[in-house]
Amino acid sequence: MSGEKANGKQRKYADRTEPVVLVRHLDDLPEEEIGSVDGGMVPAFWKRLLPPVILTTLQALVNWGRQNSTWYLPFGTACCGIELMAVGATRFDLDRHGMVPWFSPRQCDVMIVAGTITEKMAPAVVRLYEQMAEPRYVIAMGGCAISGGPFYKGYNVVPGVDRLIPVDVYVPGCPPRPEAVLHGIYLLRDRIARTGRKGSP
Amino acid sequence: MLFGRFPGLEETGGPAGFWTLRVPPEHLLELGEELRLAFPHLSCLTAVDFRDRLELVYLLYSQDQKERLCLKVDLPPENPEVESVTGIWPTADWQEREVYDMFGIRFRRHPNLKRILLWEGYEGYPLRKGFGDPRPPRTRKVRPR
Numbered sequence: 001m002s003g004e005k006a007n008g009k010q011r012k013y014a015d016r017t018e019p020v021v022l023v024r025h026l027d028d029l030p031e032e033e034i035g036s037v038d039g040g041m042v043p044a045f046w047k048r049l050l051p052p053v054i055l056t057t058l059q060a061l062v063n064w065g066r067q068n069s070t071w072y073l074p075f076g077t078a079c080c081g082i083e084l085m086a087v088g089a090t091r092f093d094l095d096r097h098g099m100v101p102w103f104s105p106r107q108c109d110v111m112i113v114a115g116t117i118t119e120k121m122a123p124a125v126v127r128l129y130e131q132m133a134e135p136r137y138v139i140a141m142g143g144c145a146i147s148g149g150p151f152y153k154g155y156n157v158v159p160g161v162d163r164l165i166p167v168d169v170y171v172p173g174c175p176p177r178p179e180a181v182l183h184g185i186y187l188l189r190d191r192i193a194r195t196g197r198k199g200s201p
Numbered sequence: 202m203l204f205g206r207f208p209g210l211e212e213t214g215g216p217a218g219f220w221t222l223r224v225p226p227e228h229l230l231e232l233g234e235e236l237r238l239a240f241p242h243l244s245c246l247t248a249v250d251f252r253d254r255l256e257l258v259y260l261l262y263s264q265d266q267k268e269r270l271c272l273k274v275d276l277p278p279e280n281p282e283v284e285s286v287t288g289i290w291p292t293a294d295w296q297e298r299e300v301y302d303m304f305g306i307r308f309r310r311h312p313n314l315k316r317i318l319l320w321e322g323y324e325g326y327p328l329r330k331g332f333g334d335p336r337p338p339r340t341r342k343v344r345p346r
Contacts, residue, residue, distance in 0.1 A: 119320075119336070120320060155327040155332070156318075156319065156327070158339075159339075160341070162341050162342055162343075163339040163341060163342065164339075164342065166342045166343055166344035167342075
């Protein structure tokens, strides 16, 4: 058994690592293959009338749903927050990715930390992060959220929000262009799509 | 007139557009009472650390005369203490708290002298020259895989 697993020949369905989303249009298949799609349980002429069959792993389906409805908590504490508003507004329009700004952590999937985090703000960041439901993701937007930025040596500035909470995507810039933020969001969507695979969080 | 009444008062260099006076700390309150009607507005109160001394800077403005006056007070770096001018210019309340927060200068007879920007229990005064960061270093948090 273990040898077969090592060869990769006989793996369990749940162990499939690659997300498979396959739409089979039965009309395109020849008669004898239609009969063998489900092992011959359903007669072929019925299958012609049924809608196309979607074959996927449950994990991949869940990931697909998650990456297309990542509501975000805009944690704008400085000028990056203004730029984040620009990303959310009509020209760049995060809504078309299913990203809705939502000002309650309990309904949010991703927290976009945009701005300097001071020592006084730090407990609020941690509390809001802990109030978010799993799975939760964090995007550090701008130099201040990544490393403290120009205030790195400041007596009251946390040198990077990753000192408080784990960060998934870093978007550098001061502030980043909206295109850069969108790129970071695409990276996060890739990351969500890889959830459940080996080596992924 | 003022120079005769307050010994130690001298004219000195200051910001452009300001007539600048260096005031001995013991005469600050009296002089402030004297200047209160002429300069009703204390527009700025701050301090400078010169290592061998701390210098308090009061910027006064007169709305009627469009005149500006700068008062400078030298204090020793150890145990700096000076009389509060809150009774003369009420706006000095928060500004003195900020100077206390950043430089550790204590103001006698201040109604509520505690830290204004930093939190209670913070060690040290950040704008002093010999300031070292008291915070312990934090490690980077990484999502477990």
